[in-house]
Amino acid sequence: MSSSPGKEFLLLILSSPSGAGKTTLFNRLRGEFPLLRFSVSHTTRKPRPTEVDGREYHFVDREAFQSMVKEGAFAEHAEVHGNLYGTTIREIELARSADADGVLFDIDYQGARQLKATFPEAIGIFVIPPSLAELERRLRGRGTEDEATTRRRLAAAKAEIAHYGFFDYVLVNDDIDKAYGKLRGILLAERCRRPRWAKRCEELLLEARAETTSPQTAPKETP
Numbered sequence: 639m640s641s642s643p644g645k646e647f648l649l650l651i652l653s654s655p656s657g658a659g660k661t662t663l664f665n666r667l668r669g670e671f672p673l674l675r676f677s678v679s680h681t682t683r684k685p686r687p688t689e690v691d692g693r694e695y696h697f698v699d700r701e702a703f704q705s706m707v708k709e710g711a712f713a714e715h716a717e718v719h720g721n722l723y724g725t726t727i728r729e730i731e732l733a734r735s736a737d738a739d740g741v742l743f744d745i746d747y748q749g750a751r752q753l754k755a756t757f758p759e760a761i762g763i764f765v766i767p768p769s770l771a772e773l774e775r776r777l778r779g780r781g782t783e784d785e786a787t788t789r790r791r792l793a794a795a796k797a798e799i800a801h802y803g804f805f806d807y808v809l810v811n812d813d814i815d816k817a818y819g820k821l822r823g824i825l826l827a828e829r830c831r832r833p834r835w836a837k838r839c840e841e842l843l844l845e846a847r848a849e850t851t852s853p854q855t856a857p858k859e860t861p
């Protein structure tokens with residue numbers, strides 16, 4: 639796998655404690671920027687009633703996941719809340735070959751660290767809730783987890799937040815419109831980073847040099 643997909647192509651990682659709002663934020667971003675492609679991970683977690691295999695995740699059993707690890711299929715993988723999750727190299731290559739201008743990763747801090755090691759230009763955003771009580775309300779309100787899983791995820795949240803220092807940005811998801819506004823702002827600012835525009839600037843410079851070296855047209859004589 640190439641270590642750099644090119645400066646034009648944006649790799650955007652969103653991580654957070656479970657229930658902080660990554661999926662909600664990503665869905666809005668994809669609605670507004672359809673050329674951003676969502677990276678569909680593999681997981682050994684059981685699908686939720688609304689989830690479709692191949693859309694939210696590729697659902698596989700542990701055995702299949704472990705053989706993919708052995709085959710070197712993953713760009714990153716980790717155990718999160720007792721299940722295995724991973725991003726395949728193929729998923730990133732598919733995004734690069736598709737008509738996409740960037741790829742979105744909803745992965746945990748362990749995966750973010752691994753991806754950053756391979757793609758240092760990837761942008762890491764850590765989403766936090768306004769409070770732990772609000773995180774619990776959201777997780778319970780979503781109603782996708784049983785009591786034991788909810789407790790496990792809430793307990794893990796504290797350890798996950800300890801890894802905030804690893805990310806480029808921290809986004810407090812208090813009011814969803816405000817949080818989305820900030821996420822959108824990060825995306826637009828990242829798209830303006832100098833290395834992405836070096837080629838365009840050099841082209842303009844060439845054009846400017848060509849203009850100054852071309853013979854001047856003689857000024858028209860006045861009658």
Ligand code: ADP
Nearest residue numbers: 656657658659660661662776780811812813814
């Ligand atoms: P994650 O993907 O990080 O686990 P979700 O996007 O599924 O989190 O959000 C968890 C729950 O919280 C969902 O029911 C979602 O509708 C709700 N939610 C997300 N953002 C906010 C917000 N800013 N205010 C209130 N509820 C929110």
Ligand code: 5GP
Nearest residue numbers: 679715716718723724725744745746748749
């Ligand atoms: P969920 O089960 O709620 O969909 O996801 C649980 C956690 O696993 C979230 O923190 C999510 O970001 C993380 N996750 C999802 N896919 C991947 C992946 O491919 N790699 C890693 N490292 N984490 C993932």
